[in-house]
Amino acid sequence: MSFFKRGLLSITRRPGKSIILLAVLFILGNVIAGAISITQATSNVESTIKDRLGSAATIELDYEQLDKMEESELMNFEMQPLKLDLIEEIGQLSYVKYYDFNTMLYLGSKEVNAYYGEDTEVDFAVEENEEYISTDFQFKGINYAPVVDFEEGKGKLVDGRVFTEDEIKNGTPVAIISSKIAELNSVHVGDTISFINSVYSFNEETGEESVDNSREVPIEIIGIFEPQKVNTDTENNEEFNWMDIDYQNTVYVSNELVAAETKHSMGEMAGEYEEYYVPIFVLKQPEDAQAFEEEVNPLLPELYVVRHASDAYDSIAKPIESMSTLSKYVLIVSIATTILIIGLVVLLFLRDRKHELGIYLSLGESRGKVIGQIMTEVLIVSIIGMTLSLFTGNLLAQSVSDKMIESNNEQTTDEMFYYSELQTDLTTDDVLAAYEVNLSTEFILLFYGVGIATILLSTLIPLIYIMRLNPKKIMM
Amino acid sequence: MILEAKNLNYYYQDGESRRYILKDTSVSFEQGKFYTILGQSGSGKTTLLSLLSAMDKPHSGEVLFHEKNLIEIGYDSYRKNKIGIIFQNYNLIPTFTAVENVLIAMSITENDIPKDQKTVAYNLLDYIGISQEKANRTVNKLSGGEQQRVAIARALSTNVELILADEPTGNLDEEMEQEIIDIFKKLAHEHNKCVIMVTHSNDIALQSDEVLYLKKGVLNKHE
Secondary structure, three states, X not given: OOHHHHHHHXXXXXXXXXHHHHHHHHHHHHHHHHHHHHHXXXXXXXXXXXXXXXXXXXXXXXXXXXXXXXXXXXXXXOOOOOOHHHHHHHHOOOOEEEEEEEEEEEEEOOOOOOOOOOOOOOOOOEOOOOOOEOOOEXXXXXXXXXXXXXXXXXXXXXXXXXXXXXXXXXXXXXXXXXXXXXXXXXXXXXXXXXXXXXXXXXXOOOOEEEEEEEEEEEEEEEEEEEEOOOOOOOOOOHHHHHHHHHHHOEEEEEHHHXXXXXXXXXXXXXXXXXXXXEEEEEEOOHHHHHHHHHHHHHHOOOOEEEEEHHHHHHHHOHHHHHHHHHHHHHHHHHHHHHHHHHHHHHHHHHHHHHHHHHHHHHOOOOHHHXXXXXXXXXXXXXXXXXXXXXXXXXXXXXXXXXXXXXXXHHOOOOOOOOOOOOOOOOOHHHHHHHOOOOOOHHHHHHHHHHHHHHHHHHHHHHHHHHHOOOHHHHHO | OOEEEEEEEEEEEEOOEEEEEEEEEEEEEOOOOEEEEEEOOOOOHHHHHHHXXXXXXXXXXXXXEOOEEHHHHOHHHHHHHOEEEEOOOOOOOOOOEHHHHHHHHHHHOOOOOOOOHHHHHHHHHHHHOOOHHHHOOEXXXXXXXXXXXXXXXXHHHOOOOEEEEEXXXXXXXXXXXXXXXXXHHHHHHXXXXXXXXXXXXXXXXXXXXXXXXXXXXXXXXXX
């Protein structure tokens, strides 16, 4: 009769004790399963949302640090723009898949209507006084011809083409506009549309601004893009509605073209024009963020910091974050408690069976096989208890996390951020939608792994305590 | 000579001093003989038996089986393959049946056992006086005498040359006691086993081939 068979027979011959052990394991299994479920669900949310946030990084002023500065410090602080050389140097780092640097300029148009949202019918573009043109169009100067925003899925080219290297280099007046603008103004790829670039002067005596000089900026449409909306629930969220409007009114052009028009708009001050670029670096993988930051930080001028797209996660995932922390604690405490309780229960059962273990040893059975028999008994009961608690623990986790999310979400409001290149339209609602407690293979393996390791450890400790003695002492 | 103990010392440490249970005890045993070790309670009989059965280790001295040190043989291996032990309180596993208790010992030993272990176990129990119906009962449903018979069957089931028994008749009535002693005599004289039995009964000792008297840790041949 092998030790395994002896173990099996012992379970069935001592039904009372087996049921008590099963009940204890079932209860503790529920706590462990629940904690693992929540930990894993929160970790899944983190990876899902961080994936959706992408692996882009930018370099910008550390506004938080600026806010903390005294007024006198601020007055003396001379902000240095990011030099193109530095952007290019960082762009060459091994972590970077591709990079771009952008300049911005807002222009208006007499012939092209801007988009103001689905429900807005009023045409604000041309006001009564024709001298003033509402500058609704955001000209986004780019250097990366295939357009980073398209590569990263913010927008999608639906008609025409992207830029050529020559167009970027020479500042050729070609652009990619949104499908909304194209539709609103019935323009197509190959058409030329005209924008107005005005030079304003300010009369210090009257305090009035007047247009000094205006010039038309004719631009050929080479492509039409469509924003790839992530957030569909814009009804209750004005902030994201404006972000959508802003993107629909974006006109992609080359940096050279933006620089030329910016200089023109500066009028007499054109000589003081200084290039100002907002860089964006798309990393090969999100895991490189830390290493990239460590390598870039020493190269940056004072008060500049690296910002990652995934930084937004911490702000939008507050309800999940507290649950994640709590579930980690619960998991640690439940494992420690399980080791202690199972250890004590097994020790209590072993006290009854100490004599039996001594008998096996007196018959010459090896200590390994005696330990093996007890392990077999505990493991078989454990696996039954754990399998039952796998499902109930999961249901428990689902119901507990629903309640916690509900309560945490009531206390959370989405924070407003400084506008940045990495602005996301993902919200807490998206995070909560991504939260899902389920029975994945990974969860099942993790649960059995953690559970069995915990049970083995808590059984082995009292067993070794007994088995170190010789048979005579065990049977005494 | 099947078993020999040389200069065995066993003591309990009591602060600075040592309380000796066995002091320089030497003894030897031969095959085909039934030995009894006689002595008063606390004389060290059970300790001597536990050292001879490798259930405990002496503080000094050695035990030789067929002139081979037990340490060399290995304590587990010695208990598994060379000896059968019978205890006063039977030491059967209460959740198993009589035949299962015998089968457990047969599954542990590395000695040659016929393949059909269950049949062998039933036959052995039958030989000792346990019917098949009783053999299928859990041992706690058997009488003391029956349980001791199961313990003897278990000790014999591993096909060993040496049987060590620690007051095996201590809990039995006189009739049952005699039956067990008869079995031991038969094992020694008909099956060439060496049977060493610890007892405090002079009557039993008189029936053995050789009596060893243990007093204050010193072993003497009883004339």
